[in-house]
Amino acid sequence: MSQPVPLIEVHHLTHVYHAGTPQEVRAVHDVSLTVHRGEFLALVGGNGSGKSTLAKHLNALLLPTEGRVVVDGLDTRDPHALWEIRRKVGMVFQNPDNQIVATVVEEDVAFGPENLGLPPEEIAQRVEEALRTVGMLEHRRREPHLLSGGQKQRVAIAGVLAMRPQCIVLDEATTMLDPEGRREVLRTAHRLREQEGIAVVHITHNMEEAAQADRVVVLHEGRVALEGTPREVFRDVQRLRRLRLDLPEVAELSGCLRQRGIPVEGQPLDPEELAAQLLRWCGVVV
Amino acid sequence: MSDPVVVCEGLTHVYLRGTPFESVALRGVDLVVRRGECLGLVGPTGSGKSTLVQHFNGLLRPTEGRVWVDGVEIRPGTAVVREVRRKVGLLFQYPEHQLFEATVFDDVAFGPRNLGLDPEEVQERVRESLEWVGLDPDRFGPRSPFSLSGGEMRRVAIAGVLAMRPQVLVLDEPTAGLDPEGRREILNRVRDLHRKAALTVVLISHSMDDVARLCQRVVVLHRGQVFLDAPVREAFAQSDRLRSIGLDVPRVTDVLLRLRAAGLPVRCDRLTVEEACEEIVRVLQGNRRWSSSEA
Numbered sequence: 248m249s250q251p252v253p254l255i256e257v258h259h260l261t262h263v264y265h266a267g268t269p270q271e272v273r274a275v276h277d278v279s280l281t282v283h284r285g286e287f288l289a290l291v292g293g294n295g296s297g298k299s300t301l302a303k304h305l306n307a308l309l310l311p312t313e314g315r316v317v318v319d320g321l322d323t324r325d326p327h328a329l330w331e332i333r334r335k336v337g338m339v340f341q342n343p344d345n346q347i348v349a350t351v352v353e354e355d356v357a358f359g360p361e362n363l364g365l366p367p368e369e370i371a372q373r374v375e376e377a378l379r380t381v382g383m384l385e386h387r388r389r390e391p392h393l394l395s396g397g398q399k400q401r402v403a404i405a406g407v408l409a410m411r412p413q414c415i416v417l418d419e420a421t422t423m424l425d426p427e428g429r430r431e432v433l434r435t436a437h438r439l440r441e442q443e444g445i446a447v448v449h450i451t452h453n454m455e456e457a458a459q460a461d462r463v464v465v466l467h468e469g470r471v472a473l474e475g476t477p478r479e480v481f482r483d484v485q486r487l488r489r490l491r492l493d494l495p496e497v498a499e500l501s502g503c504l505r506q507r508g509i510p511v512e513g514q515p516l517d518p519e520e521l522a523a524q525l526l527r528w529c530g531v532v533v
Numbered sequence: 534m535s536d537p538v539v540v541c542e543g544l545t546h547v548y549l550r551g552t553p554f555e556s557v558a559l560r561g562v563d564l565v566v567r568r569g570e571c572l573g574l575v576g577p578t579g580s581g582k583s584t585l586v587q588h589f590n591g592l593l594r595p596t597e598g599r600v601w602v603d604g605v606e607i608r609p610g611t612a613v614v615r616e617v618r619r620k621v622g623l624l625f626q627y628p629e630h631q632l633f634e635a636t637v638f639d640d641v642a643f644g645p646r647n648l649g650l651d652p653e654e655v656q657e658r659v660r661e662s663l664e665w666v667g668l669d670p671d672r673f674g675p676r677s678p679f680s681l682s683g684g685e686m687r688r689v690a691i692a693g694v695l696a697m698r699p700q701v702l703v704l705d706e707p708t709a710g711l712d713p714e715g716r717r718e719i720l721n722r723v724r725d726l727h728r729k730a731a732l733t734v735v736l737i738s739h740s741m742d743d744v745a746r747l748c749q750r751v752v753v754l755h756r757g758q759v760f761l762d763a764p765v766r767e768a769f770a771q772s773d774r775l776r777s778i779g780l781d782v783p784r785v786t787d788v789l790l791r792l793r794a795a796g797l798p799v800r801c802d803r804l805t806v807e808e809a810c811e812e813i814v815r816v817l818q819g820n821r822r823w824s825s826s827e828a
Binding site for chain 1: 578712795796
């Protein structure tokens with residue numbers, strides 16, 4: 248991989264809700280973080296760790312109490328930059344039923360580009376491209392409420408794509424989906440990264456999903472507690488437990504086998520990798 | 534074998550029959566829920582799980598077929614005996630969205646008060662129910678439900694159902710959207726209710742890990758029919774069938790299946806990390822000795 252180029256820079260971000268009232272909550276505390284162009288970043292943490300608050304700063308849905316967030320050179324505190332920032336960084340939220348505004352799939356995807364004031368042909372072209380990329384082109388004339396949860400989330404992703412963003416933030420966008428829906432959305436997100444070079448920030452507490460990212464940032468009580476590749480982050484079982492998180496099961500099994508004297512190397516994160524190592528170790532040729 | 538508490542015979546349910554939107558949600562389902570068991574109900578979205586459990590307390594009536602709850606038949610076109618509805622407590626997905634009272638106490642007390650119980654009895658039931666879900670009644674009772682964490686709110690919703698003293702507790706995706714810690718907490722509470730309070734539990738879940746941890750038996754629905762009905766270990770050993778309808782198998786089971794596919798004599802009905810670890814150690818060490826003595 249070539250040298251990573253920063254896209255979003257978060258500098259010493261602090262966010263306080265209800266400042267100055269008895270309900271005051273410091274949700275994010277002095278967090279610094281960079282999202283690079285074209286990377287797949289997983290942002291994980293338990294409930295109340297501040298991950299959604301942090302995510303909402305990435306496209307100026309929330310503004311810093313202290314510190315600053317810079318998106319592709321634009322400071323989110325600058326009101327004139329707001330629309331440009333929201334175009335560059337799109338968000339998909341948790342509940343598939345709350346994000347779709349139109350009664351026909353393609354009209355929903357057209358909503359953003361129409362607001363940009365683009366000519367109709369350009370809008371039509373963007374809508375078609377976006378729906379094709381998320382694999383929903385054949386459903387373009389359907390009513391959104393007849394779609395599955397995973398399909399609805401893909402339509403929401405298409406709506407973001409039609410804005411030609413540089414980054415897409417999935418704010419627990421897989422949490423309410425069944426396993427098939429989760430797979431659909433994740434496959435789509437990985438495809439965006441690979442084919443379109445779009446950076447993906449995936450917020451989740453599903454460790455199996457985080458294991459598929461290039462880089463994982465773990466938040467705990469509003470601060471960055473761990474940061475690294477999935478292999479680095481998932482090495483420390485005890486520490487993750489203290490952070491209210493689980494290991495991916497395969498990582499846990501690897502640790503367990505190592506304790507029993509079977510030399511599992513590195514940090515296998517998926518079943519195929521671990522099985523292959525074990526077979527090699529006992530001399531079975533695969 | 535304990536006695537049946539819910540029985541479905543040839544249960545078929547058709548939504549919007551006779552309209553262009555007609556859809557068959559269940560076709561000819563035969564199912565028995567036995568008293569005191571913990572049953573896992575799994576299946577892809579749209580397989581009919583929610584439709585099925587809504588027959589367990591008369592929220593839906595069969596289009597065809599028959600349903601009995603604790604010996605009382607739920608017939609189409611007749612009023613459901615209140616008694617039946619009280620016997621089966623149904624907890625829907627994201628039940629915390631249904632909390633509405635000003636305090637946790639009042640929210641849990643809502644059902645018992647509607648039963649017309651006297652205040653002391655209501656008080657006792659609320660305390661007992663909150664204790665079952667691990668929330669101290671003195672500390673949490675006076676608080677607003679909306680000041681709680683997601684996991685705590687969900688436990689309040691469960692307490693609201695328990696306060697009706699049901700015999701059967703049906704939980705639809707009780708851990709969805711919770712972090713691993715919140716998930717463990719809910720699962721431990723459900724396990725206690727099943728083991729210590731002897732409640733019959735029906736757990737609807739997409740998480741095979743949850744089902745593996747809690748249930749003895751699993752029923753898999755697919756396109757409105759029973760696809761598989763077996764003890765948990767047997768069910769997960771049939772991973773190819775589960776995968777063919779888009780379901781996951783626990784990841785550790787996946788590792789075992791791969792070892793077996795390569796010819797190692799591994800048992801695949803091991804569900805937890807610890808069990809799988811034991812099994813792999815046993816087989817690998819045996820295999821290694823065997824291959825080195827060969828050489």
